Amino acid sequence: xxxxxxxxxxxxxxxxxxxxxxxxxxxxxxxxxxxxxxxxxxxxxxxxxxxxxxxxxxxxxxxxxxxxxxxxxxxxxxxxxxxxxxxxxxxxxxxxxxxxxxxxxxxxxxxxxxxxxxxxxxxxxxxxxxxxxxxxxxxxxxxxxxxxxxxxxxxxxxxxxxxxxxxxxxxxxxxxxxxxxxxxxxxxxxxxxxxxxxxxxxxxxxxxxxxxxxxxxxxx
Amino acid sequence: xxxxxxxxxxxxxxxxxxxxxxxxxxxxxxxxxxxxxxxxxxxxxxxxxxxxxxxxxxxxxxxxxxxxxxxxxxxxxxxxxxxxxxxxxxxxxxxxxxxxxxxxxxxxxxxxxxxxxxxxxxxxxxxxxxxxxxxxxxxxxxxxxxxxxxxxxxxxxxxxxxxxxxxxxxxxxxxxxxxxxxxxxxxxxxxxxxxxxxxxxxxxxxxxxxxxxxxxxxxx
Numbered sequence: 001x002x003x004x005x006x007x008x009x010x011x012x013x014x015x016x017x018x019x020x021x022x023x024x025x026x027x028x029x030x031x032x033x034x035x036x037x038x039x040x041x042x043x044x045x046x047x048x049x050x051x052x053x054x055x056x057x058x059x060x061x062x063x064x065x066x067x068x069x070x071x072x073x074x075x076x077x078x079x080x081x082x083x084x085x086x087x088x089x090x091x092x093x094x095x096x097x098x099x100x101x102x103x104x105x106x107x108x109x110x111x112x113x114x115x116x117x118x119x120x121x122x123x124x125x126x127x128x129x130x131x132x133x134x135x136x137x138x139x140x141x142x143x144x145x146x147x148x149x150x151x152x153x154x155x156x157x158x159x160x161x162x163x164x165x166x167x168x169x170x171x172x173x174x175x176x177x178x179x180x181x182x183x184x185x186x187x188x189x190x191x192x193x194x195x196x197x198x199x200x201x202x203x204x205x206x207x208x209x210x211x212x213x214x215x216x217x218x219x220x
Numbered sequence: 221x222x223x224x225x226x227x228x229x230x231x232x233x234x235x236x237x238x239x240x241x242x243x244x245x246x247x248x249x250x251x252x253x254x255x256x257x258x259x260x261x262x263x264x265x266x267x268x269x270x271x272x273x274x275x276x277x278x279x280x281x282x283x284x285x286x287x288x289x290x291x292x293x294x295x296x297x298x299x300x301x302x303x304x305x306x307x308x309x310x311x312x313x314x315x316x317x318x319x320x321x322x323x324x325x326x327x328x329x330x331x332x333x334x335x336x337x338x339x340x341x342x343x344x345x346x347x348x349x350x351x352x353x354x355x356x357x358x359x360x361x362x363x364x365x366x367x368x369x370x371x372x373x374x375x376x377x378x379x380x381x382x383x384x385x386x387x388x389x390x391x392x393x394x395x396x397x398x399x400x401x402x403x404x405x406x407x408x409x410x411x412x413x414x415x416x417x418x419x420x421x422x423x424x425x426x427x428x429x430x431x432x433x434x435x436x437x438x439x440x
Contacts, residue, residue, distance in 0.1 A: 012369045019341070086309045200272075
């Protein structure tokens with residue numbers, strides 16, 4: 001079966017600048033971004049671009065100052081906390097304005113023992129390790145509903161407030177509920193969240209990248 | 221504003237085993253998995269779990285032997301090639317049956333120069349570095365349509381065939397088209413792909429994790 005006939009070269013867009021321009025133009029054409037303030041429109045564009053779903057714009061919840069608060073936090077050197085390695089891997093380091101630290105504690109050695117002790121998931125236990133440095137930070141949750149729930153509990157227990165909480169846990173158990181709780185009572189933090197079951201690490205890191213740099217691929 | 225009234229503890233499921241069981245039960249209840257052969261049903265379950273969207277099952281395309289070919293390739297020690305760091309980060313290493321190598325070349329030093337030389341994206345240039353070791357490998361594309369297009373071109377140019385191609389590029393330019401080309405002519409490889417614009421690194425790594433281990437969270 002190695003004797004297949006020669007094939008014609010495939011036709012596709014190969015120029016990165018053209019790909020970005022066409023992508024973001026499609027988002028603009030389909031997503032009714034004019035409903036958002038300018039910063040949030042850029043964040044929504046990156047979010048939609050990360051998942052290929054224009055309609056997530058319809059389920060986006062946010063506080064009015066969320067974009068500017070996150071942008072200012074990063075500019076002033078605030079760390080970024082993420083609930084899993086995939087979110088960390090999706091953050092474009094060169095976009096971060098102050099070589100901000102990106103902190104993922106999910107695989108820290110003390111986490112399994114702590115999870116067993118507190119009777120919660122490893123994701124929730126990992127969030128407890130952030131408590132001291134949460135004040136003014138950017139928090140990006142792209143996987144575990146229990147991470148977002150535990151974060152809100154920590155704030156209720158007196159932990160300092162993040163500048164902005166990016167709520168994108170995904171799935172069928174607790175994702176919609178944890179984001180609904182964030183939106184219902186953000187506990188003094190600014191927030192962006194995608195309501196419902198959808199979310200994920202690509203969206204969470206896209207939101208961080210938007211706060212860090214907007215849309216430099218086409219704004220430049 | 222620090223004098224907020226004390227809040228009641230939040231109610232949510234904290235037991236990882238219960239979370240997995242409930243999640244997968246929801247998928248089973250909503251996704252009509254009986255349309256798939258057993259291996260693909262497990263892969264579809266992980267896929268749906270990774271994105272929170274039951275309806276992706278309706279757009280899943282696959283060759284009849286894809287699951288078994290991927291499973292066998294991993295069992296025999298085949299490497300996993302991924303088009304971006306996020307896919308690599310989502311692969312659960314302890315599930316891999318033979319300490320399989322996970323290879324991501326996107327940030328290799330020679331990639332930017334090679335991309336400029338071939339007039340294609342960095343993602344496409346990174347795929348060229350796989351050519352020698354593609355025979356019998358598992359390939360997971362979770363981000364760039366140009367990576368999937370270039371992979372298909374490489375095979376047309378004579379590169380050895382992967383055992384299975386997991387096609388989950390995402391977005392508005394080339395994602396649907398590259399997956400349609402894979403499904404139209406898989407060039408002798410087995411394949412799994414999500415038709416249309418949707419995809420992403422979480423789905424690509426979920427597919428690898430399914431080939432590696434099925435659903436050990438509930439099968440055990």
